[in-house]
Amino acid sequence: MKVIILGCGRLGAHLAQILDQQNHHVTIVDRNSDSFNRLGPDFRGASVLGVGIDEDVLRRAGIENADAFIAATNGDNTNAMAAEIAQMVFHVPKVIARLYDPAREEIFRALGIIETVCPTVMSANKITELLNGKK
Amino acid sequence: MYVVIVGGGKVGYYLAKQLLQEGREILVIEKDRKKDEALVAELGEISLRGDGTETWVMEKAGVARADIVVAVTGDDEDNLMICQMAKAKFNVKRTIARINNPKNERIFKLLGIDITVSTTDLILAQIEREIPTHSLVHLMTLREAGAAIIEARVPDESPAIGKTMQDLNLPDDFVMSLIIRDGKGIVPHGGTAFQRGDEVVAVTTLEHEHLLEQVLNGNSKNMEGA
Numbered sequence: 001m002k003v004i005i006l007g008c009g010r011l012g013a014h015l016a017q018i019l020d021q022q023n024h025h026v027t028i029v030d031r032n033s034d035s036f037n038r039l040g041p042d043f044r045g046a047s048v049l050g051v052g053i054d055e056d057v058l059r060r061a062g063i064e065n066a067d068a069f070i071a072a073t074n075g076d077n078t079n080a081m082a083a084e085i086a087q088m089v090f091h092v093p094k095v096i097a098r099l100y101d102p103a104r105e106e107i108f109r110a111l112g113i114i115e116t117v118c119p120t121v122m123s124a125n126k127i128t129e130l131l132n133g134k135k
Numbered sequence: 136m137y138v139v140i141v142g143g144g145k146v147g148y149y150l151a152k153q154l155l156q157e158g159r160e161i162l163v164i165e166k167d168r169k170k171d172e173a174l175v176a177e178l179g180e181i182s183l184r185g186d187g188t189e190t191w192v193m194e195k196a197g198v199a200r201a202d203i204v205v206a207v208t209g210d211d212e213d214n215l216m217i218c219q220m221a222k223a224k225f226n227v228k229r230t231i232a233r234i235n236n237p238k239n240e241r242i243f244k245l246l247g248i249d250i251t252v253s254t255t256d257l258i259l260a261q262i263e264r265e266i267p268t269h270s271l272v273h274l275m276t277l278r279e280a281g282a283a284i285i286e287a288r289v290p291d292e293s294p295a296i297g298k299t300m301q302d303l304n305l306p307d308d309f310v311m312s313l314i315i316r317d318g319k320g321i322v323p324h325g326g327t328a329f330q331r332g333d334e335v336v337a338v339t340t341l342e343h344e345h346l347l348e349q350v351l352n353g354n355s356k357n358m359e360g361a
Contacts, residue, residue: 077212103190
């Protein structure tokens, strides 16, 4: 599978390494070249420098032939917009955006244009589970 | 009419000032403390400090009863988020967004943002107006209606000089609606002939907008409908 990951932070870089190990074809995009250091020496995928809400940058990353697009920058608004471009303009089959803000995540889940993941809600659920003694 | 403006930079400030002078009820949402304080000092208690892309800030601003939400921050992704949330969560009828990268216009339109204003495009249009080799100026593009209003000047060596509207044999969905000659507007009819230096305004479908340039600059061999 050809996967584009936007944002080479903790989540983006970690995800890139996992998918690369699973022999997926990974391209990671970030506006800061230093962040590519997180990928480590074993990463075999490609990295593209640029802003993820710019169609030209996404084209350079090969979005026209991508099977999946994951927006994982630390900005919810950037992730939502980049994912919407991937979905609406480039018709990428699988588009997922990480949104920290539960309120925004709820709205975008209801809109149904893109798939969303909210780490805040997931962490809160897990923590309450642990507090309440569930496994 | 209640207008919520998100972004209290220069665009937001002058917009707020103008709307206040027109007696409109407005509120500016600005997250920067200094800008927020400057707005209050200049224009009165019309500013709310907060991140306009947060739902609770939008609730506090009473976005649900806003007739129009205008997103004029310096970031396209923030402006898109503001307009999408205003529509999806607060059922705001009209949203207007400022766009910095003209290429982003497409995604805003695809997502149903009513009006987009691209500063870059406005300046480009102004440059097109000043440079004679690039003779076509877009006055207005109505993408949903698939139509545009365009303007061009008749060049000195134009093959259209002396020809009438009828001679040009244009398709029905391309209408020459106005000729500006020596500073005066003329509504042309079939027998009106073009003169050197005429400014021509045409209403056309997007499909046929290239005809104006073809007719005025020559290469009319692949003119459709002729």
